[in-house]
Amino acid sequence: MRPRGVAVLAAVVAVVCACSSQPEARQDPSAAGTTTTTAVTTTTTTPPTAVPGPGGTTIPVFQQPYAFGTPQQHVPLIVDGMVPVVRRIETDRPYVFITIDDGAVRHPAAVELMRKSGVEPTLFLNSKHVDGHADYFKGFDDVATVHAHTATHPDLTGTSYEFQRGEICGNADLLRAQLGARPKLFRPPFGNFDHTTRRAAADCGFTALVMWTAAVNDGVVQFQAGGRLNAGDIVLMHFRHTFVEDFLAFLERCKLDGVTPVVLGDFLADSQATV
Numbered sequence: 001m002r003p004r005g006v007a008v009l010a011a012v013v014a015v016v017c018a019c020s021s022q023p024e025a026r027q028d029p030s031a032a033g034t035t036t037t038t039a040v041t042t043t044t045t046t047p048p049t050a051v052p053g054p055g056g057t058t059i060p061v062f063q064q065p066y067a068f069g070t071p072q073q074h075v076p077l078i079v080d081g082m083v084p085v086v087r088r089i090e091t092d093r094p095y096v097f098i099t100i101d102d103g104a105v106r107h108p109a110a111v112e113l114m115r116k117s118g119v120e121p122t123l124f125l126n127s128k129h130v131d132g133h134a135d136y137f138k139g140f141d142d143v144a145t146v147h148a149h150t151a152t153h154p155d156l157t158g159t160s161y162e163f164q165r166g167e168i169c170g171n172a173d174l175l176r177a178q179l180g181a182r183p184k185l186f187r188p189p190f191g192n193f194d195h196t197t198r199r200a201a202a203d204c205g206f207t208a209l210v211m212w213t214a215a216v217n218d219g220v221v222q223f224q225a226g227g228r229l230n231a232g233d234i235v236l237m238h239f240r241h242t243f244v245e246d247f248l249a250f251l252e253r254c255k256l257d258g259v260t261p262v263v264l265g266d267f268l269a270d271s272q273a274t275v
Contacts, residue, residue: 051116054109054244060251062118062260065095071269072262075207082198083186087211089232089267096233097122097264098250099212101149101187103129106136107243114143117251122264124149124187124210127174129239134178145265147183148172148206157192164196169204185210185268208268212236219245221253229257234264 053059066072073091076084089097103125114121121144123137128151130137137146150156150167151174168186176182186206188197193209201209214223216237221229229235237246254261 053116053248054112057244057248059113059116059248060255061116062251062254064118065093065260065262066266068120068263068266071266073267073269074271075268077271078202078207081202082195083201083206083209085193085198085211086208086234086268088213088234089264091232091267094231094259095262095267096229096231096235096254096259097267098235098237098247098261099124099187099210099264100144101236101238102126102153103133103137103239105239105241105243106133107239107241109244110239110247111139111143113244113247114140117247119251119261120144120263121261122147122185122210124185125175126153126189127151127171128153130178131174137179145263146175146179146181147185147187147210147265148175149187150189153189155190155192156188156197157194159196161196161200164200165203168197168200168206172204172206184208184270185265187211207270210234210264210268216246216250218242219249221249229253229259231259233259 047063048061050058050060073089076086078084089095098119098121100121101124103123123140123144123146125137125146126149140146148168148171151170152167154167156164156167172182182205184205184207186201186204186208187210191211198209212234213225214221214229214233214235216222216235219242221235223229235250237250240246250261
């Protein structure tokens with residue numbers, strides 16, 4: 001087969017030479033007919049800044065400034081058997097964090113809003129809202145992370161260690177059993193806690209107690225101090241009937257203030273994680 005191929009190649013070369021007495025590049029342009037030039041066009045796709053959302057809304061879109069799920073900072077250490085209290089994240093990067101509590105209203109548009117916006121919230125869920133509705137919350141597997149908020153949402157302050165441990169550990173156990181992973185971050189109901197809460201949370205395997213610096217209610221972002229979102233702010237909202245209005249209000253506020261929502265757990269990584 002190989003000699004035959006060489007013979008065929010030689011024949012082709014002979015035909016080409018017979019058609020042109022000199023290389024094409026050296027031909028007189030005036031002797032040629034019409035010259036056709038083919039242009040190569042390079043298309044650059046710009047990521048969208050907004051996309052259509054549920055009910056005719058517009059969803060602001062954010063691009064990940066780093067690969068979500070990659071540890072960025074370590075969680076503060078547990079001292080004297082008590083978890084640290086985190087009210088904001090110390091960072092000089094323009095990052096903020098959205099957290100969503102309870103799970104009382106299982107809004108059908110929640111996953112769509114998260115996925116289309118590119119934002120991955122942290123959910124602090126109660127056992128009483130997850131139990132019997134695990135399928136709904138499993139739908140957040142690739143768009144949010146789940147952490148703990150007690151079993152029944154009581155005010156923990158002043159209650160016994162046994163009571164608080166039962167609420168906190170029991171919540172963690174149920175979330176692991178029904179959603180597949182044991183949470184590491186804990187938020188006390190109403191933001192109320194004492195030393196017993198911090199000790200019980202540490203004994204239940206938690207690494208931090210998380211508070212907040214701003215909240216979203218009825219489509220309005222409310223600040224504990226100042227009038228804008230700043231780097232490191234942790235924002236609180238809830239699973240309510242106003243979920244769409246609240247989530248969009250947070251996203252629009254981020255655009256206005258020039259900050260990007262990122263994953264809270266990436267900045268509260270276990271000390272064993274690589275940063």
